[in-house]
Amino acid sequence: MTKGLLLVISAPSGAGKSTLCLALAENRPEVWVSISCTTRPPRPGEENGRDYNFLSPEEFEKRLKAGEFIETARVHDYMYGTLKKPVDDALAAGKDVALNIDTQGARSVKAHFPDCVRTFILPPSWPVLEERLRKRAQDGPDVIAKRLANARGEIGHLAEYDYVVVNDRLQDALDDLLSILRAEKRRFPRLKEELKYLSFL
């Protein structure tokens, strides 16, 4: 049984990462898109178990103490984290896993899973990013400023990633992601066992 591929996806807010991950899940139901836990309250339209697992600060703290998270991060005064067990189980069962996390989390994941593939999603340009953040009517100006500053910080970690996808047209960005997933499965180091089995190595 070949182990699944772990695809780490990071992006600043406004790059369209969540939409892209939903499109990935729809297009490749066999890829398990991991859902982060967060103590942040849901935004209008967000659903528990689809966009995030929304946890109370107490529940988050309890699981953190029990060592259940593969990575956690504090962003904009809220806690975010990824549970380890579902990721381990999916990979061991040969399922590919997409992890939608920030750059802090990506570094922890890389330390745990050195053969993960890291992809950074960018907006087409800075003006487009600012425009997208301003259009989120539910955020006040100080929240927007904070998000923009945070986006600059996140984008500063671009060079830690294997791939960069620019999310201008959603379908193009999705096709890029799907190609990365397919191509990475053909990388020589990942195929050693299969090639030995076929007596080619």
Next chain:
Amino acid sequence: MTKGLLLVISAPSGAGKSTLCLALAENRPEVWVSISCTTRPPRPGEENGRDYNFLSPEEFEKRLKAGEFIETARVHDYMYGTLKKPVDDALAAGKDVALNIDTQGARSVKAHFPDCVRTFILPPSWPVLEERLRKRAQDGPDVIAKRLANARGEIGHLAEYDYVVVNDRLQDALDDLLSILRAEKRRFPRLKEELKYLSFL
């Protein structure tokens, strides 16, 4: 202008490399599939300028002395070689280039173009490879034995390649190749200039 991507494709005889390269050329007319020169006589069905540039030993020697080849190799008593100028011109014009060459040639190309992408095409199994070689009615048993020995030699260099594609169903192998091409264009190191231009770096 972003430089084109150089995709090096190697395979033992019988892996279906030529058919795959023709399918690539049909599917992506914007990719320039480089044609090797050879002193080997054409097999039935092969066309000059499509399968190979068939050169006389004298013409090959003249061009070799003039330093026109990026790589040359002697295989099965014949000379093979790739002209440098058309590859340089295509890459400089931003065109992607696919180079269909053997493992000796691939090593020379990697030395000249360190950021080339090397893909090895394999048959689904050893028995399938033997079967495919035996079915080439125009080859005698000693030629088949030579080809099989050569295939073993070529496959021995598998570990020098970035990607391995198993050519079982042609369409799957083509989709793998196309994904490799698309994904490699999103690799961080190749995007540095574009990302600087967009002020993301």
